[in-house]
Each structure stands twice: as C-alpha cells, then as structure tokens.
Amino acid sequence: MTQDATARGRVLAIASGKGGVGKTWLAVTLAHALARAGQRVLLVDGDLGLANVDVQLGLDPSRDLSAVLAGRGVAEVALRYPAGFDILPGRSGSGTLAAFEEAVLERLLTVARDATAAWQAVVLDLGAGLDRGVRRMAAAADTLLVVATDEPTSLTDAYAVLKLHRRDRPGGDAQVVVNQAADRAAGERTWTTLDRACRSFLGQGVPLAGIIRRDSRVPEAIRRQTPLLTRHPTCPAAEDVMDLAARLTA
DSSP states (O other): OOOOTTTSOEEEEEEOSSSSSSHHHHHHHHHHHHHHTTOOEEEEEEOTTBOOHHHHTTOOOSSOHHHHHTTOOHHHHOEEOTTSOEEEOOOBTOHHHHTOOHHHHHHHHHHHHHHTTTOSEEEEEEOSSOOHHHHHHHHHSSEEEEEEOSSHHHHHHHHHHHHHHHHHSTTOEEEEEEEEESSHHHHHHHHHHHHHHHHHHHSSOOOEEEEEEOOTHHHHHHHTTOOHHHHOTTSHHHHHHHHHHHHHHO
C-alpha cells in the first residue's frame, strides 16, 4: 500500500502466530488509543470467519464486513463507536467469510487501502495463524505488528510470522509487541529472544514496538465488554498501549 503519507493514512495490521495472546484486544485498545491521540481511526475486523471484535465490545451490528465485500461503501456500513473510533465489524462464526475466494480477498485489500483516504489509521485485526489470506493481508499493510507472549509456542509462532512476512514483503515494516509481560524487563527479554532468532536465521533483527504489562484489569474489561481505556484508563496496561500509540504516531 505505497502511498503519500501526507495525504493518506496507513494500515496497521495486528497479527499473531497463535490465538490466545491478546491480538484482538490489542487491536481494539490500540484503535481507542490512536483515537484519543487525535487520529481518525477505523478498526477493521479482518479475522475472516472467526471475527470477534463485535463480541469483545458487546455489539450486534445489522451490517458487517460481508456487506462491504458485496459492494456497499465502508462509510455506509462502519459503526461509530462511542469511544471515538469507527468499526467495520466482521461476523463471528461466518462461514461465508471463512471460505473466501481470491476475488473476495482482493476486495478486502482494496477496502483497507481505500479507507486510508478517509481515516488516518486503519487498524486491521487479522486472524491468527499463517494461512494464505492472513499472509496476503499482512504483506499489504504499511506496518505489521506481531503480538507475542513469553510462552515458547507463542515465540515460535511469532518467529514463523516474521519469517514468512519477510519472504512475502522484503523490506516491509514488521515490529513486535510483547503482551502480558510480567514487567518491562521481562518484556525486553521476550523481545530479545525473538530478535536474536531473527538475527541468527533471517539475517536481520526485528524492532520492538512496545511492551504491554500483564494487568488483571484487562480480562475484567473484556468480561464487561468495555474498552480498557474507558474502564481503567490509568492502569499499567492502558498506559502501555497509549505509549505504543504515541510511538506509532511520532
């Protein structure tokens, strides 16, 4: 999505090699943080077939991504969320989106690209894993944020995402967000492990975008279907995501 940065926004794709690392939560919270920083933000639930942004926020949208893929305009379908950002929801458990064809994938990429004319940041929540569609969307984004935790399987899968992204988008902007870190020092160690693997086997390290500390208020906010920055705006995890947003907009 090469574009004039002064005239258009950018697509920030959120990915992970495995589920359960807080990818969708980060996409929601980062969209909120960018909006609080003064940006016009569109959160796109691009987890085809297993979308759950609507579930996390307690939404029951009458229209979703499938309407846009069928030809409706994004502005017509997107929801204005009270926290100050817009949402293009998916539909949880939608088999029609899961079994997408090439033309549908190209339409989704066009939607994300075109949305940067109206929104300064398009936050694209990708599905977990390494299938063809996820890889294509990751490669098309301006910046790929790979979410990882200190669990060995998460680190292994995050490395696989980074390896394939470098194959799909040589020279692309991929960065790591360490989530659920015990503290910042532990988060640095987790990133160092990934960075060392990338340097050893891929010939180049991976930048650290941010560290999100483990915070009991995160699952509590998810259970309440309320954004963390609304319910607990000054808790450690909220501060960390705001710091991440500030670095991404600097």
